[in-house]
Amino acid sequence: MVPFCPSLGMQSSAGRPSRREGGPESSAEAHEGRDTVPTRTGVGGDTRFDDPWYDALASGWGELDGTGAPAPAVPSARREQENRGGCAADVYLEVQRSAAFREVRSRYRRFVIPGVALFFSWYVGYVVTATMAPGFMARPVMGAVNVAMLAGLGQFLTTFLFTWAYARHARLRRDRAALDLRWDTQELTRGLRGGGS
Amino acid sequence: MTGNHQMLALVLFSAFVAVTLAITTWVSRHRQGSAEEFYAGGRLFSPMENGFAIAGDYMSAASFLGISGLIALFGYDGLLYSVGFLVAWLVVLFLVAELVRNCGRFTLADVVASRMRERPVRIAAGTSSVTVSVLYLVAQMVGAGSLVALLLGGTGKAAQSWTVIGVGALMVIYVSLGGMRATTWIQIVKAVLLMGGAVTLTVLVLVRFHGDFDLLLRTAAERSGHGDAFLAPGLRYGGDWTSRFDFMSLGLALVLGTAGLPHILSRFYTVPTARAARRSVVWSIGLIGGFYLMTIVLGFGAAAIVGPQAVRGSNAAGNTAVPLLALDLGGGADSTGGTVLFAIVAAIAFATILAVVAGITLASSASVAHDLYASLRRPNAKPRSEVAVARTAAVGIGVVAIALGLLARDLNVAFLVGLAFAVAASANLPVLLYSLFWGGFTTRGAVWSVYGGLIPSVVLVLLSPVVSGSPDSLFPGVDFQYFPLQNPGLVSIPLGFLAGWLGTVTSAEDADKARHAETEVRSLTGAGAV
Numbered sequence A: 001m002v003p004f005c006p007s008l009g010m011q012s013s014a015g016r017p018s019r020r021e022g023g024p025e026s027s028a029e030a031h032e033g034r035d036t037v038p039t040r041t042g043v044g045g046d047t048r049f050d051d052p053w054y055d056a057l058a059s060g061w062g063e064l065d066g067t068g069a070p071a072p073a074v075p076s077a078r079r080e081q082e083n084r085g086g087c088a089a090d091v092y093l094e095v096q097r098s099a100a101f102r103e104v105r106s107r108y109r110r111f112v113i114p115g116v117a118l119f120f121s122w123y124v125g126y127v128v129t130a131t132m133a134p135g136f137m138a139r140p141v142m143g144a145v146n147v148a149m150l151a152g153l154g155q156f157l158t159t160f161l162f163t164w165a166y167a168r169h170a171r172l173r174r175d176r177a178a179l180d181l182r183w184d185t186q187e188l189t190r191g192l193r194g195g196g197s
Numbered sequence B: 001m002t003g004n005h006q007m008l009a010l011v012l013f014s015a016f017v018a019v020t021l022a023i024t025t026w027v028s029r030h031r032q033g034s035a036e037e038f039y040a041g042g043r044l045f046s047p048m049e050n051g052f053a054i055a056g057d058y059m060s061a062a063s064f065l066g067i068s069g070l071i072a073l074f075g076y077d078g079l080l081y082s083v084g085f086l087v088a089w090l091v092v093l094f095l096v097a098e099l100v101r102n103c104g105r106f107t108l109a110d111v112v113a114s115r116m117r118e119r120p121v122r123i124a125a126g127t128s129s130v131t132v133s134v135l136y137l138v139a140q141m142v143g144a145g146s147l148v149a150l151l152l153g154g155t156g157k158a159a160q161s162w163t164v165i166g167v168g169a170l171m172v173i174y175v176s177l178g179g180m181r182a183t184t185w186i187q188i189v190k191a192v193l194l195m196g197g198a199v200t201l202t203v204l205v206l207v208r209f210h211g212d213f214d215l216l217l218r219t220a221a222e223r224s225g226h227g228d229a230f231l232a233p234g235l236r237y238g239g240d241w242t243s244r245f246d247f248m249s250l251g252l253a254l255v256l257g258t259a260g261l262p263h264i265l266s267r268f269y270t271v272p273t274a275r276a277a278r279r280s281v282v283w284s285i286g287l288i289g290g291f292y293l294m295t296i297v298l299g300f301g302a303a304a305i306v307g308p309q310a311v312r313g314s315n316a317a318g319n320t321a322v323p324l325l326a327l328d329l330g331g332g333a334d335s336t337g338g339t340v341l342f343a344i345v346a347a348i349a350f351a352t353i354l355a356v357v358a359g360i361t362l363a364s365s366a367s368v369a370h371d372l373y374a375s376l377r378r379p380n381a382k383p384r385s386e387v388a389v390a391r392t393a394a395v396g397i398g399v400v401a402i403a404l405g406l407l408a409r410d411l412n413v414a415f416l417v418g419l420a421f422a423v424a425a426s427a428n429l430p431v432l433l434y435s436l437f438w439g440g441f442t443t444r445g446a447v448w449s450v451y452g453g454l455i456p457s458v459v460l461v462l463l464s465p466v467v468s469g470s471p472d473s474l475f476p477g478v479d480f481q482y483f484p485l486q487n488p489g490l491v492s493i494p495l496g497f498l499a500g501w502l503g504t505v506t507s508a509e510d511a512d513k514a515r516h517a518e519t520e521v522r523s524l525t526g527a528g529a530v
Helices: A017-022 A027-036 A056-065 A073-078 A084-097 A099-132 A147-196 B003-029 B035-043 B047-058 B061-074 B076-103 B108-113 B118-152 B157-208 B213-224 B227-231 B241-260 B262-270 B274-305 B308-314 B321-329 B336-376 B385-407 B415-437 B443-462 B489-505 B513-525
Strands: A140-142
Touching: A084 A099, A084 A147, A084 B513, A099 A147, A099 B076, A099 B241, A099 B513, A140 A147, A147 B076, A147 B274, A147 B513, B003 B157, B003 B336, B035 B157, B035 B262, B035 B336, B035 B385, B047 B157, B047 B262, B047 B274, B047 B336, B061 B076, B061 B118, B061 B274, B061 B308, B061 B321, B061 B336, B076 B108, B076 B241, B076 B262, B076 B274, B076 B415, B076 B513, B108 B118, B108 B336, B108 B415, B118 B157, B118 B262, B118 B336, B118 B385, B118 B415, B118 B443, B157 B213, B157 B262, B157 B274, B157 B321, B157 B336, B157 B385, B213 B227, B213 B274, B241 B262, B241 B415, B241 B489, B262 B274, B262 B336, B274 B308, B274 B321, B308 B321, B321 B336, B336 B385, B415 B443, B415 B489, B415 B513, B443 B489
Parallel strands: none
Antiparallel strands: none
């Protein structure tokens, strides 16, 4: 896949509300949901409606069909608190502790930390070599092309490769899980607000 | 340069100004006057549009004319520059773009303030953002003035002054009437023009050398008079240890500064989601990388075809290398082709400056209105008035930029762009990264990290050879130079990170775990993002 892939817009959040009861802490169900919903959730150009945040109708569904289901354990415990800010903060702490979120975070970090370390040291190494060892950089390789020219064009090439790899990793390994979490978190905070007021 | 060039260049440039003013009028017709509309253009740009706009915001005349000129004069050392400008985007892509889109609303301070005590953090981040923007803006304004002198032969002071005033007036009109939507479209138009111009010239250069890059390099090296040394680093930055460390300092500032530039950060808020922000950065990396690759060909092409002597004779800094190359590629000074190509390049350079200054003005007016004014005003103003404040701030910033541009007209301000990057990397990047990634970061740490990067970088520049103590300084007559490097980044960037850490560990209060959780969850998932 190329980094510039066009996203497949999802017209509504069909299929999402049914998983809402699981809550963010049920990572197993989140994973299952990822497999059973093959549609790629993408957000493209004019996609006011692709984004769950804008989708007021879908966000209401959870309240309607969720009445018979057991309420998520954590929110129901917090629902008695009057302070909305406190409630929302508890939701975020709860989500932060959930296995699903820790999975997304560690996937992000496992890619980004080595990636940054790699391209940053490659760049610093390039600049230091160019300023400190110009003799080595001037060594001819082929025709007029020398080590410096190869290293400089190599920086361009690796930048493009890193960009491609990051975009691909984020698209395949993070986007779906992050969107699920976003949805669940917003449902929880909204549910709390509804219960508190 | 004959009158024909100037006429045609002026006509083309007037056409660009007319188009941009038409865009501004058309956009302001649909204006709703909300902050969302003014600062973020309604947040509904597509990744491709935003990618072009980012590229248009980032590629200044300094890149188009400056870097290729540096390559034409100093060979490989000019290429070193462009690598820093490009690799910087990986920092933006990996660490900043998506998370900032998810956490913030309009400015850098939004991200930090979401988990800190709002007022001190906003004042600090707002101050450093405005500082960076004004430094960058003055460099562009002065650049616009000297560009006119170079390209149109208007050597008179009056032509330069009127250019500075005209550019300032136009950018204020774009920003205060059209807001982010007009600015974005102007940047898109400019990016398309710039890429088109660069592609045309690159193809012509490569055709001239029958597609043989090796031949191009060998001819450039021969013509330069330096031989193979032209193709290796060291001609400009290879002298004593000071100049070597100076380049390392600049390289560090370039690669870390981009992620702290306020006008770049504000562009991520114009798309609906973090995913769209990521895809716009991917687009812009493609465009910017392709553009810098072409400047390499253009720079060596100018060295091979025009020759460094002719370039240096026209402008000591090499800024006319590409226009001279265009003249030659079109068929020479007296041919129609040469006239047309020269005029096109000159008009693109103007368009470039206009689009860049508009973006910076918008970002700094957002910092003034959204961060500084909102923190310092009496707490009874209506929310609607913030956009009015931002429009007024745009006018005020325009006036300040024009005044400073006129004052600095005759000074050598080439260091200002590097300085703006250094301040952004020292004051803005540490606080941004700590806020996003460090759970224990506190309000005091945030404030210390901003001022701990901002103050040293500005003070070190005041004590550096660019201000005093050498024949090329701003004030050659006096000598209070105590810091050897021209760019403070090597010292001030670590100081910014250190100050943030020190402020946090000496802080009496503990970090708010709940608000850190909110920042972390929101930044990685987009929950609650606007």
